[in-house]
Amino acid sequence: MPEGHSVHRITRQFARNFVGRRVSLSSPQGRFAAGAAQLDGHVMTDARAVGKQMFLEFDNGLWLRVHLGMYGAWDFAGDIIMDATIASSNGRMGQTNQRGTDLSAGSDTRSDTAGDTGGGSLPGPVLDSAGENSLHSIGAPRRTRVRMAEQEREIDQLETFPPEPVGQVRVRLLTDTVSADLRGPTACEVLDPAQVDAVMNRLGPDPQLDDTPEAEQRFVDTVRKKPTRIGLLLMDQSVVSGIGNVYRAELLFRARINPHAPGKSLSEESLRALWRDWAHLLAIGVATGQMMTMDDLGADAYVLAMKNRADRHWVYKREGLPCRVCGTHITLEEMGARKLYYCPSCQA
Missing domain, CATH: 1.10.8.50 (Helicase, Ruva Protein; domain 3)
Structure with a gap:
């Protein structure tokens, strides 16, 4: 199951590539057709992560809530701009005391008793044996396909856009340059602001x-x-x-x-x-x-x-x-x- 760091990274990709843009929503597999129709054609205005859940707000006041659960994953495709503020040159993270994701750089937080795990001065991109470290993708937009779940990796270079949906895609979000396909989530639903507040207030x-x-x-x-x-x-x-x-x-x-x-x-x-x-x-x-x-x-x-x-x-x-x-x-x-x-x- 994707843990909190993965969901924050995914949400930052939505903030970087979708917020402020008009988005087409569809449900290629058909299971989320009614929900997609409520949000289709609206501008995404916010992207938030709280723990393992993410919330995408649209200009009609409705939100898309997603919990990836054990098997969920997002595939981003197109001219993806990786979030360069995920890791700055000194490895420090942006933080906020609001219920949202701040993309600005700020001070890091660390335990007074824990040893140095490399967070103070991160070296350059390092790929693991499965090619899973998206730092190598940070930079100028590239027409590519990236899988983001518990781990993340670049799947392939993209020849045509938008790509054909692959597998059981619950919902597709599409702008003129980037698509995001969701597969296998535990939760995918449209909520109004009061419902979003109720969900967030139940979280630690x-x-x-x-x-x-x-x-x-x-x-x-x-x-x-x-x-x-x-x-x-x-x-x-x-x-x-x-x-x-x-x-x-x-x-x-x-x-x-x-x-x-x-x-x-x-x-x-x-x-x-x-x-x-x-x-x-x-x-x-x-x-x-x-x-x-x-x-x-x-x-x-x-x-x-x-x-x-x-x-x-x-x-x-x-x-x-x-x-x-x-x-x-x-x-x-x-x-x-x-x-x-x-x-x-x-x-x-």
Whole structure:
């Protein structure tokens, strides 16, 4: 399932290529024909991401809400302008305390206790073994096709525009230069402003949108009230937005927190550090397109990790392998119907 960094990156592509333009909407597979007709021919006026959900506003006051879920993906095609502000030369991210995406550069956020994961000074484009790092696509418009989901990659150069829909396309958004095809979402619906507010208000804080002390306190207070295990709370989008299976495992290991610990058993200090580290890792994910969670990497090790997912994480998908810190074998079990990875020694 795409985690928060992916949805923010996708939303920024809509902000870069669609906001301010008149958009044609259709449903090639037919399942969203009525919804597409409500938005067809209107100007897109806003693109927002909150955690794993995205919201596209049109000038008739209606919104398109999309949740990619486990299998959803967007294919962008045409003269795509990649969002050059996703990663500036110093790797710093734009942020805002509003419920939207600010495309301006700003200061980065990071944990006071986490080590340097490369977010302070990102090197140039690095492609992993699957060719998945969209930094190589940032720059002048190119007629191409780009897949954006949990990972993202350039599929091919485009010969004709618009391309024929491929597969079961739920909805196509089309301008005179760019198309975006949505496949396999969990949710795709048209909402009015009151309905959008109701959905957003049910979601927990997202540090890409609001990294204020108030947002941090909301997270801390919510967790400390609950007897639920922290490994489940981090995946609860009403507690905190955007965290999925990878970030859950990595955040808890970096904090040396047992995933089975009840939320109310954790100290306020440890939860504040957890929030700050989530803000830090999320910013790196938005900047690079990769869930880079390793600490204290030199330039060569950073490039190696960006090229190979196996070198990018502390515990995720490392079951049975020795912990990078203590040598104890990493444990795999199920929690909340998802795979949970942790070190039984470091996180005892």
